[in-house]
Amino acid sequence: YPRMIRPLAKVILRGDRKRGIERLRLVAEKGSWAAVAAKMLLVEISLHDPYGARDPALAVRLMEEVRAKYPSSSMLHSAQLAALYQAGRVEEAHKGALDYVKKAEDGRYRRFDMPKGLVFLAAALWALKRPEDALAAYRRAYEEKPRNRWAVWALIRAGNVLDLLSRRPDALQHYKEAVAEPDRWGYKEYAERALKRPFVLEGEFTVDPR
Numbered sequence: 001y002p003r004m005i006r007p008l009a010k011v012i013l014r015g016d017r018k019r020g021i022e023r024l025r026l027v028a029e030k031g032s033w034a035a036v037a038a039k040m041l042l043v044e045i046s047l048h049d050p051y052g053a054r055d056p057a058l059a060v061r062l063m064e065e066v067r068a069k070y071p072s073s074s075m076l077h078s079a080q081l082a083a084l085y086q087a088g089r090v091e092e093a094h095k096g097a098l099d100y101v102k103k104a105e106d107g108r109y110r111r112f113d114m115p116k117g118l119v120f121l122a123a124a125l126w127a128l129k130r131p132e133d134a135l136a137a138y139r140r141a142y143e144e145k146p147r148n149r150w151a152v153w154a155l156i157r158a159g160n161v162l163d164l165l166s167r168r169p170d171a172l173q174h175y176k177e178a179v180a181e182p183d184r185w186g187y188k189e190y191a192e193r194a195l196k197r198p199f200v201l202e203g204e205f206t207v208d209p210r
Contacts (some may be wrong), residue, residue: 056087074109081120090127097121115141116152123154149185
């Protein structure tokens with residue numbers, strides 16, 4: 001979602017956390033023009049807050065409401081996929097990611113957004129215990145040009161999958177290729193770390209390190 005949402009959520013939570021969240025919920029329920037912004041802030045908090053306000057199920061419900069109002073937004077679609085994935089509704093995340101990729105293919109979304117959709121798809125495929133399909137989706141994301149941050153991140157994630165499949169030489173090749181990419185998004189450190197030691201997964205893949 002817009003780059004302003006995450007910083008705004010952090011600002012709100014620096015003060016009276018409980019009061020700030022209650023106000024956001026009130027605006028989300030009763031507001032008019034500000035309701036969508038309040039819902040998106042609540043989604044960010046519900047997905048990423050480390051101090052007790054995390055609630056992926058709430059994020060899913062809020063994203064259903066927002067997407068019903070703006071069904072053609074690729075940005076909101078990806079936010080919904082993030083909510084579904086973190087809520088453990090992996091089959092729905094997989095189905096939604098396939099739809100996202102199809103829309104990027106047929107022009108309803110920008111082609112530039114294709115790598116993002118493929119990264120969501122790959123994460124869902126891994127969670128569904130389909131590692132080879134996940135690897136193929138990550139690799140396909142990297143092949144998209146011009147390369148954006150999602151494409152470069154997909155290359156690193158492809159290396160991670162290869163490490164988990166005990167294919168270290170192939171993983172190293174992916175990391176080396178990622179290190180050679182211009183470091184516009186701060187991902188080089190992840191590739192360099194993986195070059196030093198094989199990737200170990202704790203829990204499920206995060207879709208994006210940001």
